[in-house]
Structure formats: C-alpha cells, structure tokens
Amino acid sequence: MKRKFNWIDYCIILFVLAVMVVLGLKIKNISSVNLSGDNEMNKIKKDVILLIHDVRKYSVDALQVGDNVYSDDTNYYFGKIKKIEVEDSYVPLANNKGEGILARSPEKYDIILTVECNVLDRPNGVFAEGITEIKVNSTGKYKTIGLLFSAITKNIQDIGE
Amino acid sequence: MSFKKKVGIIDILIVLIIIGAVFYLVKPFKENVNFTKNTKKITYTFETIEVGEEFIDQLKAGKDVYNSSKNYYLGKIKNFTVNPYREEFENMEKGIIELVEIPGLYSVLIDIEADAVIENDVIMVDREEIRVGSYLPIKGKSFASYGYIVAIER
Structure with missing residues (x-):
C-alpha cells in the first residue's frame, strides 16, 4: 500500500527544514567570524574603558588585573583586565536651596577598568572578538571569575593612549 | 494479511527530533555526574538585608542551604555575622547622603562552605555559578531569604 503524504507530513517537513536553516545560519555567522582568514586579519588590539558605577568595596575586592572578562549577554570572551582604577562614588543630590550638587555616596566606589580586547571593525559596528558589540555610552553586563x-x-582607544 | 509498515522520511525526522530533545534534556544531568571530580572547598559570603530577628534565630552553623527556586545545593552554613541594616538618607540640609540604621532590621553576612568545580573562569557549586554580585534566593530547613554573594574565598 503506497502511503500518501498529507498536510501534516508537509507541516512537519517544513518545520524541520526551518529549524535546520535557522541553526545553519547561526553556525555560519559565528564560524565566519572565527574561521575566515580575512576577519582574523582585521582584528586589532584596543583598550576598552568600562565604568562600574556606585558599587561597594566587595566588588572592588573581587576584581584583579589579568582576570578574563566575558560578556554575560553572549557568554563569549570579551578581553583581559589590564588596569583597575578606583575612585570615590558621587551621586547627584538637590540640597534644600534647590541647587544640584554631587554628594559622596557613602561606602561606594566607581571602578574604571581598562580591558584589552581584540576588536573587529565592521561597517555596522565595533565587535570584541568579532562577537560582542561595543558602543561608547552603552551599558552591558559582564563577568569575570569573581x-x-x-x-x-566610556571609551575605545588605541593601546597606550 | 501482514501489516508491515515501511519506515518513511517523516518517521526518521521525528525519531531524530526526539533523540535531539532527549540529548538536550539529559546533558545537564550528565555534566553533574562529573561534579565529584576536581572539586575544591571554597567559602563564599552571602548577604541578605532587611531581615528581622526571627530569621536570624533560624540560622545555625552546619545547616544546609539551597537555591530556593532551582533547588540547587549551595553548601553548608559555616558562620554568620549580624549587622544593623542601614539605608541611605539624603540630608538635603547638609547636602550629604548618610547611612542611617533602621531599628529592628538587620543585614546578615552568611559564610557558606561548599565543594566547587573551578574551570574555564567559572566557579560552580552544584549547577550554580558563584560570583560576587550574583543574586540568589536561598532556603534552608526553616528559613528563606534572598540576597547577593559579596565575597569568595578560595
């Protein structure tokens, strides 16, 4: 008995083909950055300056020069911490005269991280390791071992600037 | 009359999808089996704030701690420190921000000891990634709270 395809069979085939196409495109996007010789040649080392604002001393103590930084959004390697600067944190406050002032945020600090990254310069943006987009003034989530x-x-600058 | 069914392409595709789904579901458990290899004892500090005395009364060294939403085992309470809970108060007259104690509320620092796997810049206790700044909802036999990891000693 010859089995005929019905509409359910065609739906399943289309669904599986769609999943394969989506996965294939995702793999192609990532591997074209990692494997393409041309893209590797365009990566240059740059210092990306990150500001962690208004955090407690626990966060300061958890960072070390040499720690690897990863993007928490993409889970890919972002760069290596080259320098850590710590400053007292100040936040805006209006006093009773209606004047805007900067008040010391008690027991909190700003951490300025200099992260050395391999940066890929594409027409539509700048990407660390060719994957994580970097834009000045944008906020991102990152992680180190600690x-x-x-x-x-805050800035993307040439090394040694 | 024989009912021999021929395996068609649709059947093969369905089998492949089921195998893929089973593999995807089994993988986290399989990784957990390797957990006993290469473990190292660590102590990390978890801070919970704005808690009352009734919560502090439930804490005891040696009690087990779990992630209350995922049920991951987080370790054993080694020690805990109680501090008054302080909130930021904007003193507009002086133009400063002050930390003022709120009576009846406390901030508790709980030292938790656990076996961890440290690999590829990740500290894992059970299936939980341990990092300063990570938010955790915790529970024990008779208590529950939420807070952040504030220190890791390894």
Whole structure:
C-alpha cells in the first residue's frame, strides 16, 4: 500500500527544514567570524574603558588585573583586565536651596577598568572578538571569575593612549 | 494479511527530533555526574538585608542551604555575622547622603562552605555559578531569604 503524504507530513517537513536553516545560519555567522582568514586579519588590539558605577568595596575586592572578562549577554570572551582604577562614588543630590550638587555616596566606589580586547571593525559596528558589540555610552553586563557586573563603555582607544 | 509498515522520511525526522530533545534534556544531568571530580572547598559570603530577628534565630552553623527556586545545593552554613541594616538618607540640609540604621532590621553576612568545580573562569557549586554580585534566593530547613554573594574565598 503506497502511503500518501498529507498536510501534516508537509507541516512537519517544513518545520524541520526551518529549524535546520535557522541553526545553519547561526553556525555560519559565528564560524565566519572565527574561521575566515580575512576577519582574523582585521582584528586589532584596543583598550576598552568600562565604568562600574556606585558599587561597594566587595566588588572592588573581587576584581584583579589579568582576570578574563566575558560578556554575560553572549557568554563569549570579551578581553583581559589590564588596569583597575578606583575612585570615590558621587551621586547627584538637590540640597534644600534647590541647587544640584554631587554628594559622596557613602561606602561606594566607581571602578574604571581598562580591558584589552581584540576588536573587529565592521561597517555596522565595533565587535570584541568579532562577537560582542561595543558602543561608547552603552551599558552591558559582564563577568569575570569573581564578579558579575554592569558597566558603561566610556571609551575605545588605541593601546597606550 | 501482514501489516508491515515501511519506515518513511517523516518517521526518521521525528525519531531524530526526539533523540535531539532527549540529548538536550539529559546533558545537564550528565555534566553533574562529573561534579565529584576536581572539586575544591571554597567559602563564599552571602548577604541578605532587611531581615528581622526571627530569621536570624533560624540560622545555625552546619545547616544546609539551597537555591530556593532551582533547588540547587549551595553548601553548608559555616558562620554568620549580624549587622544593623542601614539605608541611605539624603540630608538635603547638609547636602550629604548618610547611612542611617533602621531599628529592628538587620543585614546578615552568611559564610557558606561548599565543594566547587573551578574551570574555564567559572566557579560552580552544584549547577550554580558563584560570583560576587550574583543574586540568589536561598532556603534552608526553616528559613528563606534572598540576597547577593559579596565575597569568595578560595
């Protein structure tokens, strides 16, 4: 008895083909960055300056120079911490005269991280390791072996600037 | 009359999807089986704030701690420290921000000892990633709370 395809069979085939296409595109996007010789040649080392604002001393103590930084959004390697600067944190406050002032945020600090990254310069943006997009003034979530943190990108500069 | 069914392409595709789904579901448990290899004892500090005395009365060294939403085992209470809970208060007259104690509320630092796997820049206790700044809802035999990891000693 010859089995005829019905509409359910066609739906299943289409669904499986769609899943394969989506997966294939995802793999192609990632591997074209990692495997393509041309893209490797375009990666240059840059210092990305990240600001972690208004955090307690626990966060300061959890970071070390040399720690690897990963993007918490993409889970890919972002760069290596080259320098850590710590400053007292100040936050805006209106006093009773209606004046805006910067008040010391008690027991909190700003951490300025210099992260050395391999940066790929594409027409539509700048990407660390060709994967994680970097934009000045944007906030991202990052992680090291010791700390999970949010940081604002303050600058992307040439090494030694 | 024989009912020999021929295996068609649709049947093969369905079998492949089921195998893939089973593999995807089994993988986390399989990784957990390797957990006993390469483990190292660590102590990390968890802070919960704005708790009352009734919560503190439930804490005891040696009690087990779990992630209350995922049920992962987080370790054993080694020690705990109780501090007054302080909140930021904007003193507009002086133009400063002060930390003021709130009576009846406390901030508790709980030292938790656990076996961890440290690999690829990740510290894992059971299936929980341990990092300063990670938010955790915790529970024990007679208590529950939420807070952040504030320190890791390894």
